[in-house]
Amino acid sequence: MASADTARLALRNLRVGRPDGTFILDIAGLKAEPGQCIGVRGPSGAGKSMLLMAMAGLLEGAAGDLRWGQTDLLTRNSGARAAFRQTHVGMIFQDFLLFDELSALANASVSLGFVKVGDRAAIKARAANWLRQLGLQDLDRPVASFSGGERQRVAVARALANDPAILLADEPTAALDWYTADRLSTDLIQAARSGNKTLIAASHDTSFLDRMDRIITLDHGRMVEGAA
Amino acid sequence: MSGWSDLSATWQDALICLALLGPGAVAGSVVLRGFAPWALVAAFLRRFVWTNLLFVILIAASVALGIGLVAQERALRMGGARATDKFDLIISAPGSELSVTLAAVFLQPMQLQLLDGSTFAEIEASPGVALAAPLVFGDSFGSAPIVGTTAAFVDHLAGPVAEGRVWQKAGEAIVGATLPLTFGDGFVPAHGYGEAADQDAHKGAPEHRVVGRMAATGTPWDRAILLPIESVWQVHGLATGHAPDRVAQMGAPFDAAFMPGVPVMVVKAASLPATYAVQSRWQSDTRTMAVFPGAVLSGLYRVMGNVRVAMSAISSLAQGLVAASILAGLLILLRLLGRQLALLRVLGAPARFVLAVVWSYCALLLAIGTLVGLAAGVGLAAALSNWVSGETGVLIYATIGWTELHLTAGFLSVVAALSLLPGWVISRNANVADLRL
Ligand SMILES: Nc1ncnc2c1ncn2[C@@H]1O[C@H](COP(=O)(O)OP(=O)(O)OP(=O)(O)O)[C@@H](O)[C@H]1O
Ligand SMILES: [Mg+2]
Numbered sequence: 016m017a018s019a020d021t022a023r024l025a026l027r028n029l030r031v032g033r034p035d036g037t038f039i040l041d042i043a044g045l046k047a048e049p050g051q052c053i054g055v056r057g058p059s060g061a062g063k064s065m066l067l068m069a070m071a072g073l074l075e076g077a078a079g080d081l082r083w084g085q086t087d088l089l090t091r092n093s094g095a096r097a098a099f100r101q102t103h104v105g106m107i108f109q110d111f112l113l114f115d116e117l118s119a120l121a122n123a124s125v126s127l128g129f130v131k132v133g134d135r136a137a138i139k140a141r142a143a144n145w146l147r148q149l150g151l152q153d154l155d156r157p158v159a160s161f162s163g164g165e166r167q168r169v170a171v172a173r174a175l176a177n178d179p180a181i182l183l184a185d186e187p188t189a190a191l192d193w194y195t196a197d198r199l200s201t202d203l204i205q206a207a208r209s210g211n212k213t214l215i216a217a218s219h220d221t222s223f224l225d226r227m228d229r230i231i232t233l234d235h236g237r238m239v240e241g242a243a
Numbered sequence: 244m245s246g247w248s249d250l251s252a253t254w255q256d257a258l259i260c261l262a263l264l265g266p267g268a269v270a271g272s273v274v275l276r277g278f279a280p281w282a283l284v285a286a287f288l289r290r291f292v293w294t295n296l297l298f299v300i301l302i303a304a305s306v307a308l309g310i311g312l313v314a315q316e317r318a319l320r321m322g323g324a325r326a327t328d329k330f331d332l333i334i335s336a337p338g339s340e341l342s343v344t345l346a347a348v349f350l351q352p353m354q355l356q357l358l359d360g361s362t363f364a365e366i367e368a369s370p371g372v373a374l375a376a377p378l379v380f381g382d383s384f385g386s387a388p389i390v391g392t393t394a395a396f397v398d399h400l401a402g403p404v405a406e407g408r409v410w411q412k413a414g415e416a417i418v419g420a421t422l423p424l425t426f427g428d429g430f431v432p433a434h435g436y437g438e439a440a441d442q443d444a445h446k447g448a449p450e451h452r453v454v455g456r457m458a459a460t461g462t463p464w465d466r467a468i469l470l471p472i473e474s475v476w477q478v479h480g481l482a483t484g485h486a487p488d489r490v491a492q493m494g495a496p497f498d499a500a501f502m503p504g505v506p507v508m509v510v511k512a513a514s515l516p517a518t519y520a521v522q523s524r525w526q527s528d529t530r531t532m533a534v535f536p537g538a539v540l541s542g543l544y545r546v547m548g549n550v551r552v553a554m555s556a557i558s559s560l561a562q563g564l565v566a567a568s569i570l571a572g573l574l575i576l577l578r579l580l581g582r583q584l585a586l587l588r589v590l591g592a593p594a595r596f597v598l599a600v601v602w603s604y605c606a607l608l609l610a611i612g613t614l615v616g617l618a619a620g621v622g623l624a625a626a627l628s629n630w631v632s633g634e635t636g637v638l639i640y641a642t643i644g645w646t647e648l649h650l651t652a653g654f655l656s657v658v659a660a661l662s663l664l665p666g667w668v669i670s671r672n673a674n675v676a677d678l679r680l
Binding site: 071073094097098099100101102104106108112113114115116117121125126127128129131132173177 | 283287583586587588589591
């Protein structure tokens, strides 16, 4: 179960530096409540992807205070951060990153390979459940033959399979046509709200951003709008 | 230390095999503990199916050559040993021990000096001699060498005839087990062998008839024609070994005064000590040489032993190099999947899981290649054996032996260890930087 508390974000003085002393990211403060959907926008190179990576504990060079509930992520070592992601974070990327030869179900439950044996059945069931809920029928077909929208839905199901408290999405609709993008936005927001998950999504897609609870704007690594 | 030496050879070999597999198994279980990488490994196998197939073939070929050589070499030694089984001791005029062995055991055409009748008689009369059989060579029919000897030797070599009967008079012949001549077939011996045989040398000699077939021996003798030695001498216009009043006599006793020269005598003594006694008696005689064919062959193998070791070392090295270059190839392939592998880290997989996936894929591919190579090596050795048997008449079977299993087990451990390398490289590089959009 996603712990409601883990979905609560409190971020202060997050900094990711360049070798020349300037900052890729320099965020004074950001808060998010469980069930909230936050859109991140800004020009290309503003640091949107970096912010998401940092929030997932994927940037070695990040400094500052980044708390998800009780967990001060940046003080943890990389193994502990990976373990945190395994249980609490779901990530979605613009280009899906699926294993073409694996079926939809195997892709959505790819974490079966490394999670504790006791958790495997639940993950598999949840992955199958989400795939169906997202409108996919043929769960055993290799995803190589799936359309873009179908592939992105497999990626979403994969992000949701461990029932994470935190959903981080980096331009999840960018590779999709308008109609498919709209459906996916609905599904993603719906999944976050109904599961009391915090969704943070970087996007250029205004119709997607418009449906968020809140929008923050980044420029040159700083938050120029939307600070809480 | 008791224990180890009390175990049977099979147990020892089996335990060595396990010990050789051990490091690979340990590496595998440490790397894989708690993980189930096989779905991803299956995906990689499908993604790069043709390259994978090529790599399996390459590794299989290198393993097969190594295994085939080892198995074949051992089969050859065993076949040779079996061929010398019935030739405890050979006595001839002084000369090359190898030539005499090749002539008597393997029926190879050789230039040999002759023992005269009185020496023959003296050897025959030595204490402890149970069988003293003369062999004469030099004629042939088609591709079959003709050997003149006694019925007692035929019985010693192959036991009772498999079909027909033993000769009772000059002009009757017994054929080897695989010779394509049947009963009643007649033939005239040619002088010499093969291309150089003089077909007309014995023109006018009486035709010989096949009356019996020898039981199989698995030696070149299976392709020979055996005649009473009296017949051979007669064809050559020589005395027949018996006094004129006893011309119907076949085989021992011979009459020294009427005996033409004999190139080779096969001697069987009543016991092993007697064999050594006879050997030392006639080895020290200036007129003769007494040879243990088994010892001649093992001397030969001893010389070739170093070659064998060098050959095994070279083929192992080649196998290792093939494995290493395949792993380098796999490393390049897997870089194509860098982003997917990095994604596993994003999903919270420990670095060891990425290592486990890459290791399983590489090790599985190499292991499949190795096992296919083992099977192919056995097949290759069997084919080689067939060919050598066909060429020489020495029946050899290449079977899979512990040496090959040990080599294979050791090689599997080596590939398991080597596969850690790409696993380690990829898991270190499965960097989130690969995910930059
Ligand atoms: N390793 C690095 N060293 C130096 N600069 C980096 C490094 N990685 C990223 N950057 C820079 O950080 C900035 C933020 O990049 P980021 O990918 O977060 O942008 P973005 O807002 O996601 O842009 P886009 O909309 O194009 O995806 C960019 O200027 C990028 O060049
Ligand atoms: Mg980006």
